[in-house]
Amino acid sequence: MIKAVINNNVIIKLYQQGLGINELSKKFKCHTRRIKKILDDNNIPRHYGGSFAVWTESRKEKVSKKLKGRKKSSEFCENNSRIHKGKKLSEKTKEKIRLSRIGKFCKEENPNWRGGVTTENELIRKSNKYKEWRLSVFERDNYTCQFCGEVGGELHADHIKPFSTHKNLRFNINNGRILCASCHRDTPTYGAKAIQKQGVMV
Ligand SMILES: [Zn+2]
Numbered sequence: 027m028i029k030a031v032i033n034n035n036v037i038i039k040l041y042q043q044g045l046g047i048n049e050l051s052k053k054f055k056c057h058t059r060r061i062k063k064i065l066d067d068n069n070i071p072r073h074y075g076g077s078f079a080v081w082t083e084s085r086k087e088k089v090s091k092k093l094k095g096r097k098k099s100s101e102f103c104e105n106n107s108r109i110h111k112g113k114k115l116s117e118k119t120k121e122k123i124r125l126s127r128i129g130k131f132c133k134e135e136n137p138n139w140r141g142g143v144t145t146e147n148e149l150i151r152k153s154n155k156y157k158e159w160r161l162s163v164f165e166r167d168n169y170t171c172q173f174c175g176e177v178g179g180e181l182h183a184d185h186i187k188p189f190s191t192h193k194n195l196r197f198n199i200n201n202g203r204i205l206c207a208s209c210h211r212d213t214p215t216y217g218a219k220a221i222q223k224q225g226v227m228v
Pocket residue numbers: 171172173174175176205206207208209210
């Protein structure tokens with residue numbers, strides 16, 4: 027069999043531009059061994075492998091495209107977690123990770139994102155005015171459940187007239203009462219019951 031005339035320099039050039047050994051062997055219709063030999067004979071560093079690895083931009087892009095969205099096998103995950111268990115990351119690595127994450131997992135990428143809307147309820151419940159109301163009710167009721175008399179434990183400041191339907195009474199101390207968690211759950215306006223009824227928090 028007559029070997030096809032292959033221009034070594036062309037192969038080397040294409041290889042250095044990011045073409046792989048397999049691609050080159052297909053392109054020039056020869057065995058991969060021949061391509062490897064040409065590269066090795068000319069001391070061309072391989073794209074992959076140890077300290078000789080050369081990652082050209084096009085190669086990086088190709089590999090990242092190929093790996094994107096690929097699911098890792100459970101075996102891989104287990105091994106990986108075993109290998110890395112207990113290892114401390116260097117400050118340099120931490121900084122690298124931090125930089126690579128900037129701008130990622132924002133908005134819709136984050137599973138906890140709800141469209142940039144903090145509900146009115148949430149805003150109010152985080153407000154100082156609400157905190158003051160709550161504290162006043164606790165102090166007036168002496169940290170005691172107004173139904174069963176339980177002191178301490180898990181106590182809630184409950185709105186007698188629902189928070190959602192009686193906006194004007196939200197911060198009225200007379201509309202508040204301290205209930206233990208279990209008595210609170212039994213009220214007709216508690217949590218899910220109220221949400222089912224009115225579609226809002228109480
Ligand atoms: Zn109670």
